[in-house]
Amino acid sequence: MKNSNFLGIDTSNYTTSAALYKADGSIEHSKRLLPVKEGQLGLRQSDAVFHHVQQLPQILEPLLMQRNTLHAIGVSSRPRTAEGSYMPCFTVGLGTAKVLADSLGIPIHTCSHQENHIAAALYSANRFEWFEQTFLAFHVSGGTTEAVLVEPDKENMVKTRLLASSLDLKGGQAVDRVGVMLGLSFPAGPELERLALQSDAKFNIRPSMKGHDCSLSGIENQCRSMLEKSKPKEEIARYCLFSLLAALDAMCASLLKEHGNLPVLFAGGVMSNSIIREALTECYGAAFASPAFSADNAAGAAILAAIKEGAR
Numbered sequence: 001m002k003n004s005n006f007l008g009i010d011t012s013n014y015t016t017s018a019a020l021y022k023a024d025g026s027i028e029h030s031k032r033l034l035p036v037k038e039g040q041l042g043l044r045q046s047d048a049v050f051h052h053v054q055q056l057p058q059i060l061e062p063l064l065m066q067r068n069t070l071h072a073i074g075v076s077s078r079p080r081t082a083e084g085s086y087m088p089c090f091t092v093g094l095g096t097a098k099v100l101a102d103s104l105g106i107p108i109h110t111c112s113h114q115e116n117h118i119a120a121a122l123y124s125a126n127r128f129e130w131f132e133q134t135f136l137a138f139h140v141s142g143g144t145t146e147a148v149l150v151e152p153d154k155e156n157m158v159k160t161r162l163l164a165s166s167l168d169l170k171g172g173q174a175v176d177r178v179g180v181m182l183g184l185s186f187p188a189g190p191e192l193e194r195l196a197l198q199s200d201a202k203f204n205i206r207p208s209m210k211g212h213d214c215s216l217s218g219i220e221n222q223c224r225s226m227l228e229k230s231k232p233k234e235e236i237a238r239y240c241l242f243s244l245l246a247a248l249d250a251m252c253a254s255l256l257k258e259h260g261n262l263p264v265l266f267a268g269g270v271m272s273n274s275i276i277r278e279a280l281t282e283c284y285g286a287a288f289a290s291p292a293f294s295a296d297n298a299a300g301a302a303i304l305a306a307i308k309e310g311a312r
Contacts, residue, residue: 004071008302011093016055021302052092074305077110119300121267124293141268142172164212195237207247
């Protein structure tokens with residue numbers, strides 16, 4: 001497999017993604033956000049499926065044009081590794097991967113969107129050795145705010161067990177709702193971070209917790225109240241991100257107290273935020289993906305396919 005390359009495909013509710021994991025260990029991304037009209041907070045699944053069908057051939061073209069020798073394809077087929085986990089948008093990537101694999105006569109390996117994020121984060125953080133040990137992983141995005149225990153698994157490479165989650169809004173939803181409330185475009189993460197960094201306001205935040213789980217709906221409510229009181233947008237943005245940080249910090253501390261001093265990984269689009277990343281790295285020595293590997297991408301699916309084929 002010296003000259004073999006591995007293709008990854010991920011069609012989430014936010015991004016059409018493909019990636020090529022090359023024989024030299026490098027990753028080439030090709031991805032595009034799904035179009036969302038101004039003022040809206042996402043897409044219906046039927047619209048997401050339509051846009052993936054339109055975008056995926058264009059996303060794949062620059063990777064397939066290179067005429068690299070493809071040894072296998074990895075694809076995200078479901079949101080999480082759990083019975084009944086399903087989202088229509090992932091069927092576009094899965095169907096395309098099956099056609100490509102059949103036509104090229106190569107293996108196809110499926111994974112969950114969450115496993116894809118975890119593998120991409122491990123690659124980006126240079127923590128490949130964690131595939132062989134137990135660790136705590138947070139997946140924080142527009143569709144998920146979960147903490148899972150990750151254990152080695154010979155068949156699937158990673159075995160995840162849900163330990164904690166948000167009981168209402170997800171981290172990315174809170175960020176996007178507050179961002180759109182402030183007049184920012186969707187997805188609002190990068191613009192909200194730029195606003196927040198322009199403020200030095202201090203807050204005394206007590207996250208809403210129930211056991212290991214958190215509740216994030218209060219963030220949106222409090223930010224709306226601040227806006228009605230004509231608080232500066234920069235201060236509101238900062239409050240939103242520090243409130244999310246407080247919740248993740250409380251979840252992590254609670255879980256480590258119960259499960260021991262495990263290594264901690266943070267993955268998902270929200271985790272590209274510098275304010276949250278710097279604080280949690282300092283507190284827990286946590287590993288983070290770079291922004292390109294935190295946001296939705298297909299690198300993890302390609303990497304997992306390579307590992308399953310014995311190329312790592």
